[in-house]
Amino acid sequence: MADDRRSAVKEILLSEGLQGVIELAGQCALPFFVGVAISEVSGEQYTSSLISERLVDENFLQNLVYGFVTDRMQTASADWLAKTLAKHDNTAIKSLILAMLPFDASAWDVVDQEADTVKHNYWLIVKHWGCSTDVDSVARCSRELIAVGRSADAMDVICNAIHREVNLPVEVLFGPLESADMNSAFGQPSFGRHQITDYEIGMMLSALQDKDDVDEERLVALEWKYFRSFKYGYHGAPRTLFKRLSSDPKYYATLVSRTAKASREQLLSSCGHDENELALLENEVRRIASLLRMWTEIPGKTEGDSINYEELQSWVSQVRQTATELRCLDECDSRLGELFVNSPPDPDGKWPCQPVRTIMNQIATPHLSDGMVWGVRYSRGMVQRRNGGAQEHSLGDKYEMLAESIRIESVYISSILVRIAEEYRSEARLWDAREDWEY
Incomplete structure (x- = not known):
């Protein structure tokens, strides 16, 4: 298929020129591969024509140029990239070209050599997937993403490393968790454009909790900040x-x-x-x-x-x-x-x-006994209903036996357990009656 694609692109270039190929790419589901084919059959000949002002506004053209740049970087020397960047003063174009490079430290080194506006725009638009999971790369990438307000994407990068059991420094883990703004309407962290899952938040908090050199006060603050993530106990505690x-x-x-x-x-x-x-x-x-x-x-x-x-x-x-x-x-x-x-x-x-x-x-206060009664009933959680009030009858028997075992030693606690038993038996009678008229 790649050979057929190259042949088609070469034929259209000869008969209709680059504009014909661009029009073809506009009808393709994957213009990226058309861009690759242009580079394969013509080298850097069409660099200036492809990387122009149009690139900023046309998404399909960006995908086509992405393929072109990807093949150029694989087959040409670094001089091609340097010459291409030198030809443009437009921040948006430079940022787009840089964002098409492989997402790794070598690309970030090139980005660091550009103006601050280009660097800022690059980290705003670059896709963060595929970041290496070595400590230096994760730390550098997450720091830059946080700096432009992409805390959720920084969490993605960090969680990918945690999943691969990379031992990340404490400050790297704290970074995106502490940087998220609080939504004043709900009192919950806000991550801007993107949302982050409770699973990922729990993963990062668990990694911090397992550290020996963590600042406990900072971690307490984060556990309050992300308390909603612990709600059902599925993502840590x-x-x-x-x-x-x-x-x-x-x-x-x-x-x-x-x-x-x-x-x-x-x-x-x-x-x-x-x-x-x-x-x-x-x-x-x-x-x-x-x-x-x-x-x-x-x-x-x-x-x-x-x-x-x-x-x-x-x-x-x-x-x-x-x-x-x-x-x-x-x-x-x-x-x-x-x-x-x-x-x-x-x-x-x-x-x-x-x-x-x-x-x-x-x-031995009434409020202590009320709390224990309520706590026992609350701790039961959800139950599957069957056989009327059989479950409640059994629980009533259980707490009556517990009450009897300490009746002589502690009348106060025994009375609490008797009260719990009576509440369960009262509930059992209601379920028995309901089963009678329902079935």
């Missing part, structure tokens, strides 16, 4: 935020206080009745609430899946002290109840485990 919650009880209490004072009236007052600012604050509160529910690692947990009482007791004490100072102790107790749902069982099957039971007995 905010591990640095989880670590901060576990190690800094005052931070935990401060976040709880934000959700405790999150009524629309309070938020509207705090932002001066600015609706846009209110939307950002409401989004922040939703993210905090989601984080607190996503976090399931009780402080003091050891490698053996047990809980160190002293560590947990110290953490809880500091959390409640700070919450008292912030006037959100009730909300704090409710959140602690939700957190304690993630307690492991004792070796003998009692639940929650002994350290958690001891601390719950020390607190």
Whole structure:
């Protein structure tokens, strides 16, 4: 086919000249290969005619010239490129020619020799696919793309390298994540023309989380910025935020206080009745609430899946002290109840485990019990419905047995478990009745 194409182009050049070939290319699905054929049969003869002012406005002509330039670079010396660039002062034309070169460091070296306007325009228009995955190339390419506002494309380049298990420097990974602007209407990162997937964001954040030399404060800021990417847990988790919650009880209490004072009236007052600012604050509160529910690692947990009482007791004490100072102790107790749902069982099957039971007995507030009840029900997630309320009957039996196992030791916690059992049995009766009238 290549031979036939060359023969056709040669024949048209002889009979109708270059314009005839250009008209033919305009009717072709792939004018790129027509450009290759022009170079193959005529060398650089038509360089000046092809690379002209028309190139800026006609897309099909750009594809044709792309093929021409590609073959010239493979068969001619670097002198051809230098002479071609020297003939043109037009920034757009120079940028287009350079963008047709192979996307690698040798082309970027040529670009760096041109004026800043040409370089800027080149990085605006060049296709970023096919970048080498060596560290230097990825770093250089992503830096230049970010400089012209192409953070999403820089992420593409970086994720391709991560996928190939290239160990990239921390600053390269931070670059596009930190450079994305925030969309003021939604409080989410904006990447301009292009969008980036949660999968790619999660890939880059995971790579940063695995680094030993990363700045934790910067990573915390990024996990908040891209928190939506963690929503369903498919693309990683905010591990640095989880670590901060576990190690800094005052931070935990401060976040709880934000959700405790999150009524629309309070938020509207705090932002001066600015609706846009209110939307950002409401989004922040939703993210905090989601984080607190996503976090399931009780402080003091050891490698053996047990809980160190002293560590947990110290953490809880500091959390409640700070919450008292912030006037959100009730909300704090409710959140602690939700957190304690993630307690492991004792070796003998009692639940929650002994350290958690001891601390719950020390607190023993209604809000703590409400939080645990709600946490158990929420943690169940979605279920597949069949056989009426059989599942709920089984859960009711489970929590009744757990309540009985600690009834003498802790009336308070036993009453919580009995309440959970009763709620499940009440729900079971509703599903039983529904099955009767539906089927």
